[in-house]
Amino acid sequence: MNAHLQPTGSAYFITSETQEIERHTLSVLVDNEPGILARVVGLFSARGYNIESLTVSETEHGRRLSRITVVVTATPKVLVQIKLQLERLVPVHKVHDLTAEGASLERELALIKVAGSGDHRAETLRLADAFRAQIVDATVESFVFEVTGKPAKIDSFITLMQPLGLVEVVRTGLAAISRGPQSM
Amino acid sequence: MAEKMTGAEMVIQALTDQGVEHIFGYPGGAALPIYDAMFQQDFVQHILVRHEQGATHMAEGYARSTGKPGVVLVTSGPGATNAVTGLTDALMDSIPLVCITAQVPTTLIGSDAFQECDTVGITRSCTKYNYLVKRVEDLPRIMHEAFLIATTGRPGPVVIDIPKDVQFAVGEYYKPDSVTLRHQSYRPQVDGDAAAIEAAVDLMLKAERPIFYTGGGVINAGTEASEHLRELAELTGFPVTSTLMGLGAFPASHPQWMGMLGMHGTYEANLAMHDCDVMINIGARFDDRITGRVDAFSPNSRKIHVDIDPSSINKVVRVDVPIVGDCGRVLAEMVRVWRSKTNQPRTEAIAPWWAEIATWRAVNSLGYKNSDTVIKPQYAIERLYEATRKQGKDVFITTEVGQHQMWAAQHFHFDKPNRWMTSGGLGTMGYGLPAAVGVQVAHPDALVIDIAGEASVQMTMQELSTAVQYRLPIKIFILNNERMGMVRQWQDLLHGSRYAHSYSESLPDFVKLAEAYGGKGIRCENPAELDAAIAEMLDYDGPVLFDVIVEKDENCLPMIPSGKPHNEIILPDTANIGSIIDEKGRALV
Structure with missing residues (x-):
């Protein structure tokens, strides 16, 4: 029955994890009330769960509901616990594991400032075009690009900008939604 | 309006x-x-x-x-x-x-x-x-x-x-x-899933070595839940054990009662948990004081877990039949489904299991060597229990945290729920005296006793003043060994008997202290005088601080050391507990 658990020699660290760590995107529908973010984040720190990214904003103003999209890395067993622990919080309405539940869309927006001159400037523009990055601010020695897409696309764009005079980056974190007609 | x-x-x-x-x-x-x-x-x-x-x-x-x-x-x-x-x-x-x-x-x-x-x-x-x-x-x-x-x-x-x-x-x-x-998001699930309850009863109907492992959830579910538990236990004929928090939900005087399980639980309860084939967990949460080493915890059993908190299920131990719901409602439903399938307990099928349990019981794991010259803490609690039974009053026990708490759990017996108040999860020294005040406020005519240690009780001693102010006749029964006994025991187990700060070099005179607060103080150090002193305490109409001077270095046994499975329990006849835990076990709590 417990064959999947390895001996740990500890009365406390009972779940020696032999399972692979996975990366999942959770969508959490919560009441938009004071302290809700602290409650969610506090739960993660108190129970030792890892947050990779967290996005929160009010999505239904009339019902005062916010949607938190949180990317976590954990073993499958801990992922189940994270979902159940989140559901246990009084202001949490629903928790959906988008990764586990099938096809979903994930998008992120980044603003990226690049400074440079001469050939670098031309190369920067060529790459920006290839990534469909919009120029949202320009000076004679700098650009600010707006780029949207999957996190991996933004990662690659940032990597390419590095030698071309990357100054700073700001990212929104992930927004995710399931495909198809259903709501969460 | x-x-x-x-x-x-x-x-x-x-x-x-x-x-x-x-x-x-x-x-x-x-x-x-x-x-x-x-x-x-x-x-x-x-x-x-x-x-x-x-x-x-x-x-x-x-x-x-x-x-x-x-x-x-x-x-x-x-x-x-x-x-x-x-x-x-x-x-x-x-x-x-x-x-x-x-x-x-x-x-x-x-x-x-x-x-x-x-x-x-x-x-x-x-x-x-x-x-x-x-x-x-x-x-x-x-x-x-x-x-x-x-x-x-x-x-x-x-x-x-x-x-x-x-x-x-x-x-x-x-x-x-x-x-x-209510918050629109707050909707606790109270009714168990019918199919899961059906599956649980089917498992129970085939069980040959079953055990009920019950916890504080049964008590939280109200007194009907305890009645349903008793009914289900009698219908099935299965043995029942309980966590520290669940004591009283099943009557200790019942023949199917196995005693508490866990780190200081009885030999029979722990061995039965280890060797069972179907475990029915009702309102307990597989706490580390219960499971010991998880990978060796009840290795061959199918597990049913009833809990109102979905996050308790599969948190520590993976179970076969999870049932989210209120313990009382699920127990009532289990009784109904069991009745619909059979009207016989599984007496014959589980007779060999009860025979095995009888051999474990014969070990008498709560036994201890009594003395004529010094009061043994276990003896003090036994005498207190006997004396309270004759009082004809409703008896409520609170405790502090440590050896005395475990001895109270082992040697004081409860036949009804809500009579046992102790700090289980957090293990808060200083819980018992104020808890006794709270119990006495709710039950002015009951006999309320805080079974205490001399170290714990000093953490909230000032509440004796509250008891005096409101004329709450609580009895504080201090097992005084001049040690933080459980710490001392662990230092024996793990740290070569180097007693770093686990004893009190200056204790108050508890009799004078009681008098200073306006209560009554009694001291007793002679086993022969214990019964009379307890009677004096019980007869006094007011708060009493009862200072029982007990054996200083008594160990609280049986004990499952950290990192050991249930079947490696230390029994009372073990002479030297210092050599049991290996290097690896020392890091544990």
């Missing part, structure tokens, strides 16, 4: 509407409007404590012994921070508390004002839920919602932080209806 009143009056009105007769508290600057409102009414009675931690433990004892929520009222800043230990204790042991904390006026919040602290921030992780009330309009809803959240689902503590200007503000009081009352 809405009525205009101040926030402070709303607090008292809501408490009245909730039927709260007793609250435990301590005034202070920010709480004065509420105290003033309370002064002008008679329904809600206030018990003035000596320290806010005491108030929280009193409320816990009150709640645990009545099934009603315990209510606490404290001031801002230190009032709130002093309450944190009790709130955490209540969260760990699922005790319904509503704790009202006063706060500095909203205009001063965040300015580091006098007696300001971030109460909602500090208590966020030690409450089931908490509120900062910023508008008086929200106060009636929040007051009633707090009681709902504290008492339903898995019970727990709820904090309501009320700034002083909100207490003064005037608004309309209303009793919210059930729709506006």
Whole structure:
């Protein structure tokens, strides 16, 4: 029955994890009330769960509901616990594991400032075009690009900008939604 | 009909509407409007404590012994921070508390004002839920919602932080209806899934080595749950063991009772857990004091787990049949389904199992070597138990934390739920004395005894003054070994008997201390005089501090050392416990 658990020699660290760590995107529908973010984040720190990214904003103003999209890395067993622990919080309405539940869309927006001159400037523009990055601010020695897409696309764009005079980056974190007609 | 009143009056009105007769508290600057409102009414009675931690433990004892929520009222800043230990204790042991904390006026919040602290921030992780009330309009809803959240689902503590200007503000009081009352997101599941209950009963019907492993959830589910448990146990004929928190849910005088399980549980209960083929967990949470080494925990059993908190299921031990629901309702449903399938207990099929259990029982794992010259702590509790049985009163026991707590669990026996109040999850020394005060407030005619250690009891000793003030005749039965006995025992086990700070070089004279507080003090060190001294304690109509001088170096056995499976339990005849735990086991707690 417990064959999947390895001996740990500890009365406390009972779940020696032999399972692979996975990366999942959770969508959490919560009441938009004071302290809700602290409650969610506090739960993660108190129970030792890892947050990779967290996005929160009010999505239904009339019902005062916010949607938190949180990317976590954990073993499958801990992922189940994270979902159940989140559901246990009084202001949490629903928790959906988008990764586990099938096809979903994930998008992120980044603003990226690049400074440079001469050939670098031309190369920067060529790459920006290839990534469909919009120029949202320009000076004679700098650009600010707006780029949207999957996190991996933004990662690659940032990597390419590095030698071309990357100054700073700001990212929104992930927004995710399931495909198809259903709501969460 | 809405009525205009101040926030402070709303607090008292809501408490009245909730039927709260007793609250435990301590005034202070920010709480004065509420105290003033309370002064002008008679329904809600206030018990003035000596320290806010005491108030929280009193409320816990009150709640645990009545099934009603315990209510606490404290001031801002230190009032709130002093309450944190009790709130955490209540969260760990699922005790319904509503704790009202006063706060500095909203205009001063965040300015580091006098007696300001971030109460909602500090208590966020030690409450089931908490509120900062910023508008008086929200106060009636929040007051009633707090009681709902504290008492339903898995019970727990709820904090309501009320700034002083909100207490003064005037608004309309209303009793919210059930729709506006609760958070739309808060919907505890109480009825177990029918298919899962069916599957559980099917497993039980085929069991050859079954065991009921019950916990505090059965007690939280109300007295009917304990009756259903007894009914189901008798219908099936299965043995029953319980966690520390669940003692009393199943009568200790019943032939199917196995004693407590876990680190200091009986040999028969632990071996039966290890060797069973079907384990029926009702309202327990596979705590590490129960499982020992998880990978060796009950390796060959199919496990059924009933819990109202979905996150308790599969958290520690993977189970075969999870059932989310209220223990009482699920037990009633199990009884019904079992009856629909058979009207016979599995007496014959499990006869070999009971025979095996009989051989484990014969080991007499709670045995100890008695003495004519020194009082053994186990003997003291046995004599106390015998004496209380003759009293003809309802008996409630609270404890502190340590060896005396485990001996009380082993040697005092409970036939009814809600009679045993102890700090299980958090292990809070200093819990028992104030808890006894809370129990006695709820049950003025009952016999309430705090079985204590001389170290623990000093952590909240000042509440004896509360007991004297309100004429609460609690009995504090101190097993005095001049040691922090459990710490000393672990130092023997793990640290070469180097007793770093585990003894008290200067203890108070407990008899004089009791007298100084206005109570009665009794000391006893001779086994021959113990019965008479206990009788004197029980006969006295008032609080008694009873100082029993016991054997100093007695070990609390049996014991499953950390990192060991259930079948490697240390039995009482072990001479030297210092050589049992290996290097690896030393890191454990």
